[in-house]
Every structure is written in structure tokens, then in C-alpha cells.
Amino acid sequence: MNVVGMDFEPAGELKIGQVGIANLRIRTLDVARLVEEMRSRVQRAPNLFDRAAVVIDFGGLAHTPDAATARSLIDGLRAAGVLPVALAYGTSEIEQLSIQLGLPLLAKFRAQYERVDGAPQAAPAPAPTPARRELEPARPAAPTPAPAAPQSQPGLIQVAPVRSGQQIYADHRDLTVLTTVGAGAEVIADGSVHIYGALRGRALAGAQGNAQARIFCREFHAELVAVAGHYKVLEDIPRDLIGKPVQVWLDDDQLRIAALD
Structure with missing residues (x-):
């Protein structure tokens, strides 16, 4: 096969990096109230929030909302001026909801989940950085375990x-x-x-x-x-x-x- 002149460069270059996305943690599933609160934020600080990417986090609720309610919230938030782009990682029910909504899951916020009685808990959050640093001087002179290396x-x-x-x-x-x-x-x-x-x-x-x-x-x-x-x-x-x-x-x-x- 003649490969002379073929272009092996990709049409699009994909990179994974740190992205600043707002996390909207839902504590009360009142769609009208949530939309009004977001509209107020956008009006007060349009340079920050107008058309801002938002991850919707249902981890603070005792029960995962149904798809119809979640879609109503997403539509309301878009009308308020922000752009919901994903759901925050949580339970298997949230994973199923993300499939129904056609939105991806982002695991970035899983360490900040709080326990909800009767609901499965995501992976436990690591201890705060300063606490680990304060304990390090008291450790023996053995090599630092690999997970703690980033803290040094x-x-x-x-x-x-x-x-x-x-x-x-x-x-x-x-x-x-x-x-x-x-x-x-x-x-x-x-x-x-x-x-x-x-x-x-x-x-x-x-x-x-x-x-x-x-x-x-x-x-x-x-x-x-x-x-x-x-x-x-x-x-x-x-x-x-x-x-x-x-x-x-x-x-x-x-x-x-x-x-x-």
C-alpha cells in the first residue's frame, strides 16, 4: 500500500487537565427555589457565572430524584444562565440517572460527599492535608509510603x-x-x-x-x-x-x- 502523502496527525488533540467547574450541591430539591437562587447569582456576578459550566451534585439528598425532576432542574438552570454539564459521582442510582439524562459523571467531587443515613457512601475522604503534614515528623525514619509522597x-x-x-x-x-x-x-x-x-x-x-x-x-x-x-x-x-x-x-x-x- 502506498502511504506517501498520508496524514498521520490527529484531527483533534485530546488532553486531560485541571478544569475550573462549579459544583452545585443540591440540599433541598425545590426546583423553583434552586433556579431563582442561580438566577440571582448570575445577575450579581455575570462575569463569573453567566454561561458557567456547572456540575449538579445530588449527594446531599436522601433520595436520588427521578429523571423528570432532574430534567426540570437542568432546564431551569439553563434558563437562569448557567450550563449544567455533568452529574457529580455518587451512588449507582445517580449513575443510572446520568445515563437517562445523557450527562457524564465527574468523580472530582466524590471525596467531599457527606454520609446520608440509609444511603450508600462514596469513597471516604482523605484526611486534610495539614493533619498529614503534622503527623509526618512523628513517623519513624522508614521510607515514606507512596500515597503520602504528593504531600511532601x-x-x-x-x-x-x-x-x-x-x-x-x-x-x-x-x-x-x-x-x-x-x-x-x-x-x-x-x-x-x-x-x-x-x-x-x-x-x-x-x-x-x-x-x-x-x-x-x-x-x-x-x-x-x-x-x-x-x-x-x-x-x-x-x-x-x-x-x-x-x-x-x-x-x-x-x-x-x-x-x-
Whole structure:
């Protein structure tokens, strides 16, 4: 067979990477209320939420909704301005529901599932990162087991400015940005986020559920900040903190933002 001139390059190049997708965890299956809440979020922060990709997470419910109710929710969320793209991994019933809806399952959020009495539980969440680090000095001098190896990685340091459209992700470690995070840019860390310049985009710490993570920045103009999934957008932040050095942390599941001395 003559192969001269044949094109062996793929028509499309597929890569798997870290993608910033919002997770909508359903706690009360009231479709009208959920749609109205989402419409309000989109209206308050259109640059963040308008046509944003959303994963629907039914793990907080005692019973998986039927396909008709789930479709009604999906249609309502689309009308509110966001784009449901998948269901969060959960039980076998949720897997069947995803097939009926024609949506994929994303396993990214399975570690954050809470136990629901009488319902199967997803894989248990790993212990928070700081707890593992605190225990490491007390271990014998034996080689560190393979699963703990990612926790020993040094923090990721970003030297260049993070520009609009860029996303930097520090897997199982802290992230330090030595310059600025521009509007439309996103920095994510499983640990804490330290920004030595202006934060104008989005910063997400504790991305895998570490509630002890914090965000520090020298000049605060953030579009959004989040710790372990709890977030605030610029419209929710007191005006007297804009442009100031601040820290962001969780206190009893409430996101706190305060000026640094």
C-alpha cells in the first residue's frame, strides 16, 4: 500500500487537565427555589457565572430524584444562565440517572460527599492535608509510603504574572504567586494561596476540601475567593477591604475576609 502523502496527525488533540467547574450541591430539591437562587447569582456576578459550566451534585439528598425532576432542574438552570454539564459521582442510582439524562459523571467531587443515613457512601475522604503534614515528623525514619509522597512536594511558585484566561493549579501543595493575578485569571491550590501582588481574578484554596487552607494577598480586588468550596464574589466583599492586604479563611463553615495588619 502506498502511504506517501498520508496524514498521520490527529484531527483533534485530546488532553486531560485541571478544569475550573462549579459544583452545585443540591440540599433541598425545590426546583423553583434552586433556579431563582442561580438566577440571582448570575445577575450579581455575570462575569463569573453567566454561561458557567456547572456540575449538579445530588449527594446531599436522601433520595436520588427521578429523571423528570432532574430534567426540570437542568432546564431551569439553563434558563437562569448557567450550563449544567455533568452529574457529580455518587451512588449507582445517580449513575443510572446520568445515563437517562445523557450527562457524564465527574468523580472530582466524590471525596467531599457527606454520609446520608440509609444511603450508600462514596469513597471516604482523605484526611486534610495539614493533619498529614503534622503527623509526618512523628513517623519513624522508614521510607515514606507512596500515597503520602504528593504531600511532601514543595509549594508551587509562579514567577510570571497570571494573565486573563490562564489557570494555575498547585496539586496537593500551596501556591505562591510572586506578582499579580489578572482579571479573568484563576489560581487554585489544594493548600493555601499566597499572592504578593494584586489579586484581580479568582483565587481558590483548599480545592480538595482542606478547610484549614487560607488565601493571602497584598492588594485585594478579587472577582471571587473560595476556601474548600465556600466562596464570596466581589459584590459580597466590604468596600473598605478593596485594595488592601487581606487574608481569607474558613471559620465554622463561614468564609471570613479581614485586612492584614
